[in-house]
Amino acid sequence: MNSAFSTVTADRAVPLPQEFTQVRKYSETLCAPLEIEDYGIQTIPDVSPPKWHLAHTSWFFETFLLKPFLKHYQEFDDHYAHLFNSYYEQIGTYHPRPERGLLSRPTVKQIYAYRQHVNAAMLVLLAQETLPDYPEIVRRCIIGLHHEQQHQELLLTDIKHIFSYNPLRPVYRELPISNINHTAELSWHEQPGGVYEIGAGAARQFAYDNETPRHKIYLNSFRIASRLVTNGEYLEFMHAGGYYNPAYWLSDGWKIVQTQHWQAPLYWVKQDMQWYEMTLGGVRKLDAHTPVSHVSLYEAHAYANWCNKRLPREAEWEIVARQQPITGNLRDTGYLQPMPADLQGLAQFYGDVWEWTQSSYSPYPGYRADSGALGEYNSKFMSSQVVLRGGSCVTPQNHIRATYRNFFYPGDRWQFSGIRLAEDIT
């Protein structure tokens, strides 16, 4: 049996068909506030149009489940294999990523019809429990649902980016405002050095192949901050000339600071000598107590450097985080913005913002990519990217876990990404 993407079919809270329907439905719920015109925009190559996300996630089920396993399955439109393949070279050609925003057709309506077509067929397939391939069907379906959840997060980050490019400053929806007007004091958790095991193991929980296998690592003693760095703290770095002093920066980052004229996190805007922040709820006055968000690895590194601290290694993060309950300001709270830490002690490991680590994204010892085209899901991205941990305020709670490895390029800023500090004990 394939060890990657290992999964479990028993013990599900709800039957798989019902979960399938819920997850699939949620993608559409997320799009409810959109105008038809919003569905088609691609501001930068990293961002995909919302309708592309809706279609691509359906293509995933059609390609990896319906076509191989559902007898007499009727493809919805044979152009879609090309249009909605993201990057699976072994599946066939794909539409160039930077041109996803140039496709007015299929229309939003057609894409919703596509979703319905795929959903209906999937429910037929999931009912065929006696098929010899049924375990593989279940396994792939669960991957497909996790995949859909990832794209749900991207839907929100991409909508935010799309709206940020529009001088009319559209609002996705009214967001609740935090009534916490303070930040818990930052304390340091000490962890003794030694051999630890990290990664996803035989436990009866879903994991992507890149989280496996569970393996030993050696860590030196270290300290990790109890909470995330706040906007207010980050402002001090800015006031200290952080964006103007190369001494704090990685060389590649300093080049971007100069060529892109970075002077603040991505969505910050200064008006009348006052900082504001674009959010999914519109432009708001910057809250000093909220975790800083939408910073690149370069900014996170420069900030840590300025503090004489460093970013955590991903293993450090994991062995501390796994002692915490998986709760926090995740998508389920509905805030869709990071929130201040109000209680003392270890906090904000899950939710609020993805936490940049200093670990580059690379295979674990003994790693084997999933077989076939699904093996491209994670493995081929293992160069020049950096691991982020813990999920954000737009990550579904049942999607995140202590072993989860997200990864982006060090200059990426359009995700909800922030900073937790660490340091060596010497």
Place this chain on the structure above:
Amino acid sequence: MNSAFSTVTADRAVPLPQEFTQVRKYSETLCAPLEIEDYGIQTIPDVSPPKWHLAHTSWFFETFLLKPFLKHYQEFDDHYAHLFNSYYEQIGTYHPRPERGLLSRPTVKQIYAYRQHVNAAMLVLLAQETLPDYPEIVRRCIIGLHHEQQHQELLLTDIKHIFSYNPLRPVYRELPISNINHTAELSWHEQPGGVYEIGAGAARQFAYDNETPRHKIYLNSFRIASRLVTNGEYLEFMHAGGYYNPAYWLSDGWKIVQTQHWQAPLYWVKQDMQWYEMTLGGVRKLDAHTPVSHVSLYEAHAYANWCNKRLPREAEWEIVARQQPITGNLRDTGYLQPMPADLQGLAQFYGDVWEWTQSSYSPYPGYRADSGALGEYNSKFMSSQVVLRGGSCVTPQNHIRATYRNFFYPGDRWQFSGIRLAEDIT
């Protein structure tokens, strides 16, 4: 009185308010076949989203007529001044041209409401015939209508380009097919040399400032072809290796041939050893008798060179064309594609395709740009562009005239642009 854009208010076929309503309405009629999603796409910086055209042409009336002349005029939305200014530096800031396709808002519905708002106000203004500024109001209104007609042509060329980028090959509307399956033989019109007058004069007809003043020029004797170059003739150039032999090409053109890998006119596609052409009516087998279209100045020049001919000067074109009636395959025929010349003799001067001349776009002797921001309309583009003459199958008949000067960069191909040959008599 301002000599540029000189115009005449008497003798109108229909009263100005009625003409205003007709022209404005037609822009919307042109968009009737579009899906909402089609309105927002910008494939390349040259192409604007259809909804941008609809809004910008309204902005023109709002900016140059309603704001300065209509008392108590209520601006529709104060962001639009920035969003829908195309390039008038003296008016204020404008949204970067390459980012017109990134604006999902305002929605199509809002833009139609904007049009209605502007139309209603314009009709109020046009009724105020006793205003002291009324002559200037009429003058600008007429410019605005010609401007709107230009954008109507762009609507069609841009929709064609947008659809051409979509692998689903959308069809704008079914187009009638020509039943002419031959081409009139090409003959040569001889024109004796001497001093001529060209340009728009005191005649009671609208003209842009760049057509004025009427002035003398000296021309040598020359010959000009009776009809346009056909697809079939252009194919001979291709079969003779035209795209592979630098000897025929201007140096700048040859660089593009190599870097962009040009091997045929813009919308030609080869399938199964057979040439097809994308049209507003979908993909069609290439018709050898139809004028070649969507070629750049470089291709037109190379073709002419290969034939040992040359392109006409704009003055040569004008003095021959003005002897012809202004009829032809213009937008009013509804073909929306060039059509073969079926009768002997001088033909196709108006309509079918814009005809590249060898004249670069520059001011006539004595030229004065219109005053104020409207002076930017034409004058600031007088470098590195080339004059085209005669209108195309998507130009309204009442928009074109013998003195009309269109202009594009020598590498542009997304307009309906083609080739008429000329030669010196020596």
Place this chain on the structure above:
Amino acid sequence: MNSAFSTVTADRAVPLPQEFTQVRKYSETLCAPLEIEDYGIQTIPDVSPPKWHLAHTSWFFETFLLKPFLKHYQEFDDHYAHLFNSYYEQIGTYHPRPERGLLSRPTVKQIYAYRQHVNAAMLVLLAQETLPDYPEIVRRCIIGLHHEQQHQELLLTDIKHIFSYNPLRPVYRELPISNINHTAELSWHEQPGGVYEIGAGAARQFAYDNETPRHKIYLNSFRIASRLVTNGEYLEFMHAGGYYNPAYWLSDGWKIVQTQHWQAPLYWVKQDMQWYEMTLGGVRKLDAHTPVSHVSLYEAHAYANWCNKRLPREAEWEIVARQQPITGNLRDTGYLQPMPADLQGLAQFYGDVWEWTQSSYSPYPGYRADSGALGEYNSKFMSSQVVLRGGSCVTPQNHIRATYRNFFYPGDRWQFSGIRLAEDIT
């Protein structure tokens, strides 16, 4: 007989072999102040390394004279055909222009040996006066000498550019300083309209093919300035915010102003609130009386616009200039910098700076390019470039004439190019 590049063999001041030797020698004289290291630098694609000029001009004689006409001619090195062909597609491949500065070999010494080899063979060839091809040999040789003179001018402009990129501010040679500390008042020469003839005719003087044939044109009455625009006058434009006001600029020029951050002519540098200018003699305080130099067509146009004047047409320039003797601050004065006009009346038509016209570079009526590869010399550049007239302080006196058409792209500034104003008489 080929009408282009028509030439005359009688009446030469000195015998051709002697002239050949003089011109060839002068290229080397110009390089005498250089260090070996200076010979190889290419700062931008437009600029060629000095040693490349020395080799390419030799390649010209080898390719168009020695190989076709000198029996048993032994090629110096068969790689040079590729390395030192500039752009003649019909001759064969050529080394990419932007990579001329990446060639350390052949060494400077080898290139001087190449020159000697070619020179010796050329003198053998020029002695064979009884060859049936001798008239063609003479014709081509004279073209080759004019070609060499053009590259002599480029040698100086390119060395200036190369030195300008070096923070050590190398000096080419000490230059004499003008003792004229005033400027002649600007007056206006009036020329009545009518039919004129311009271009190079049957006269017994060398001309490039692009100056032919002599032909009639019609000109309206106009005025042309008696002298060039000075640095002091140009500074007024700058102080009036010329580089910050788009109203004066052509659209393409304004884009460059913004993206390249142009704020002054090319070689101007501001230090301690004072303007200086880089010259071949080092950095000097800006002289207000000297003609402004190293401006692009865009700057020339913007300046003229700001003055409510315009640039002259090339025909206007020619019919006035041909009434003047061909004298002025040409290379032969040794100033290698423009100098103030000190006497009233028409001045500075020849020398000082090339004068931007508003005429784009295009073929004269009846123009025929030279046959064969030499036809590429001029004809294939007839798009998007603009004509300049009159020569500069680095043009040899016996190279310039009233009909001479130089041409550069409107954004080019590394030549000695300046401004003479004109206006319509209405």
Place this chain on the structure above:
Amino acid sequence: MNSAFSTVTADRAVPLPQEFTQVRKYSETLCAPLEIEDYGIQTIPDVSPPKWHLAHTSWFFETFLLKPFLKHYQEFDDHYAHLFNSYYEQIGTYHPRPERGLLSRPTVKQIYAYRQHVNAAMLVLLAQETLPDYPEIVRRCIIGLHHEQQHQELLLTDIKHIFSYNPLRPVYRELPISNINHTAELSWHEQPGGVYEIGAGAARQFAYDNETPRHKIYLNSFRIASRLVTNGEYLEFMHAGGYYNPAYWLSDGWKIVQTQHWQAPLYWVKQDMQWYEMTLGGVRKLDAHTPVSHVSLYEAHAYANWCNKRLPREAEWEIVARQQPITGNLRDTGYLQPMPADLQGLAQFYGDVWEWTQSSYSPYPGYRADSGALGEYNSKFMSSQVVLRGGSCVTPQNHIRATYRNFFYPGDRWQFSGIRLAEDIT
């Protein structure tokens, strides 16, 4: 005391002044075969002109030793601080890296004079053993010598690149040809898992700060190949379509393969159906037994993937390599090309080619950058680069060690970089 760059002054084979003189002299010896023209070329931003290397290494001593420590030291030329600073932001401004090849001045002669000036002053300084700062002087001097050795390697790799761009195919010097016409069979060394220590420790040997501190890591059991991958083996990958099958490639690498049209290692050229290789000794027929060289991390990864193997982690490499004597085909052999492995067993760990690991370049636990500007030497490059180990045929033997960490971007190919395979024991 500063733990980074820790060093030892006792036990030196030769006294420091003598070592200083030897190392400095060797840089000049390496340049002996060059023409003056070769000294100034920069083919790509990564490559520096040889004369820049000669000057920059002198600047290093001037900046970090002479200016701070030698009383009355007279700077050679105050422009050099800007011209020859490579990237030390804390020292001051520096000339843009991609423009190093545009500086004809200072001349080669001047740079040799600069070297002499610095050398003389350094010998004075090194004689002042009673200075209180003398230990720091020694420490920095030793860093400076290692720095010089690094640039000696770059001199050779950059000269190779410079010559490779020249169609004349210059030869640096005649190279001895291997008489080994076989390759030792590849065997696998097994290493049991467990906790190991790696990195540079308290031992009395020089190390860069990035090798410290010595620290524990945990490794799983693994196998590592006894020798490097050969050209012949790599050819099999190519014949199997390796450059055409995305399945083997990292996503970022596949993009480069397509956009740069990679089809073979950097210096391979195909002529008449036969592969050749550019070397410092000229173009040679490809030797199947020689280790493949000048491959990027992407190619190394794809090759390993195709074999169902992987690249080693840097720790794996280190614990095996440190059991080997530091001998091999290093610069001292004079081959300046990789050579075949002829004996069975672990081989080629040192010399021949730098071995790509799968470890990205990041700080060791407890790492502290050197203080002051010297801290920029290594630390600011710790993003997006990959570690290579073991030195190459152009690395001096007394420069390499088991803990040495070299680093380049995954797409870099102009270094002597190759492939050693590894695999997990499961």
